[in-house]
Amino acid sequence: MRASLLWVWLCWLAVFYGAWLLLVVGLDLWSLVREHWPMALSMAIGSYAAGSTPMGGGTVGFPVLVLLFDMPASLGRDFSFAVQSIGMVSASIFILCRRQALAWSMLRGALIGSLATIPLGILFFAPIVPELWVKLVFAVLWGSFGIFHLYRLNEITALERAGDGRCPRDFRVGLLSGAVAGFSAVSVTGVGIDMVIYTALVVLSRVDLKVAIPTSVVIMACGSLIGVAVKSLSGDWQPGVFGNWLAAAPVVALGAPLGVFVVGLIGRRSTLLAVAVLCVGQFAWICVAEREALGGAGLLVALMAVGACLLAFERLRRVGLRMAEGGREHSEGLFSRAGRSAIGRNTAKIRPDAL
Template sequence: MKGQSSASPLRQLWPFCLWLVLFYAVWLTVVLLTDGWDTLRAHWPIAVSMALGSYIAGSTPMGGGTVGFPVLVLFFDMPGSLGRNFGLAVQSVGMVSASIYILSARRPLDWGLLKPALAGALVGTPLGAALIAPFVPDLWVKLTFAVVWCSFGIMHLVKLKELVAAEGVSDRWRCYDTQLGLTVGFTGGIVASITGVGIDMMVYATLVLLYRADLKVAIPTSVLLMAFTSVVGIFSNLLLSRFHPGLYHMDPEVYANWLAAAPIVALGAPFGALVVNLISRTPTLLLVSLLCIVQFVWTIMHERVTGVALLAALGSVLAMNALFHVLYRCGRGESSLDHPGLAAGLPPVELVGDERGE
């Protein structure tokens, strides 16, 4: 009986193992058929960078593009559009890999908010890719990215102890799941179409600040939403580039960097999703929060942002943190401990496997 229970977690991971076998078989075939070894040798720095990026993607509410974007844009002086497309492309492997692991391992997810958010992202992401992203100046792409994650970093530094200590999920806002999920998915999809990331942070902030959700629920939920949005986003951009390559340009360097980074993130992101359940989240989130603020300062200095643009960036950081504070105040004082009757018929989290003590 004991052997049977210890084997069960391994058996339930077979979809994840199958995914890895199929992915690496396809990747290796592509490398061999296209003589991609030269490409891999030329782009090894991004592969090394994404070792950290993929771990962050699986263990925090931040996509791997959060590392890939500043590395390509700030280190290698690539345009923001290339950083965005690379982020979406590499997350379509790394975040998808982490999502398959999360689903196979039966991690708890907030399906009540996630389902409408997926629907909103399915609409908002391609719309943003077609109607907004191509017309945003490169500097503003970089600043949008910097503002979003700087705001996230400040919010975490201020609320980290309380966020890490949260347990359960409040049911106070459960009746607004559909409206909130659609709003987060649609607006987050537009943000992701511009920067390659962002929707994961938005659903995460909604869960931890408004719903007072446990990080064990909020982080996996954000990973799945970012994975889905990344797939929708990169395929939208690929299709658009076929119809109008002048307006919707897809730089060949996106593919070259993706080919080098993909085999790293396929394992790195699920490794992060595994480790985050074994160690304290505080050190990882603290480090990531500080890096988010540093990259904002770095972007401002690197791009020599002054005048109106600087005021707009600083004002946007303040505005986003004001919004976070409103969400926090709305959710304050409500927790699953205050509402033992999550049994109102609307269980916010589907607990399976180990989370039920099995």
């Protein structure tokens, strides 16, 4: 990393920790921080996963609050917005300072799409979704994501394409994916757009994880900031968010960038494998914990939803393989035509009397 860029991230940390200390000391909130120390401990793991995988910090914060502490799903969503606005933003600044490669075309499209739909989803869609279905949406999305990674891990980690920063198709895919995920997933659970964009990049565009994961981190940071802005302007934060955020924020500000840095040294395979197992585990946990409310029919619907997500992943994978094969054939065709043209030009230069 260039020292001239590192100072930007260090300044961000200095500003954040100064503001946090001023808030805690000035308002005498140490007791509130101590009261919520379990969340800080949980987010030490969650923030590392947020920086090193396509899962936002809310992917850990949501089930911890909702499943372990038996809090409302709406609190898990609001906490996801709040904690990711520090952790994912810190990781994004770190990524940009390191000048890591990003899929800019899809990132721009996703940002525009989510900017339009996340506020609409928070204000009009999330309030009408029952708490139980919020939990199931989260469980199904990440459970199917984990299963897909478990049996396609070798293929995903072998991808090497850097991506095209000016690809119109990637922009359109990002625009549509960001709009749909922002309205249906982010507004309800606080996470999801990172997973959707990562999946589009890896499965459809066949992009290297070194590009896809940082891109997913940046788009989730933007989505979280949008969520925080909407919740703050509407004054609709759930009680309990502030205390949990106050305890976890100083941890995630360093934890997420640490994940970005460490995974570059140890590789992503083992981290992705561990997180995939956790994603499947939380799906099973929610199904068991809510078995009475779900009943047999609800459980069947959840399993069918996971199956539908896996079919969608596989469909996207086949489309991505066909597009990649078509691109190779196009390149080979251009090369062959260029070669034939060069041979023709060289042949034309040979004088008949020289034969």
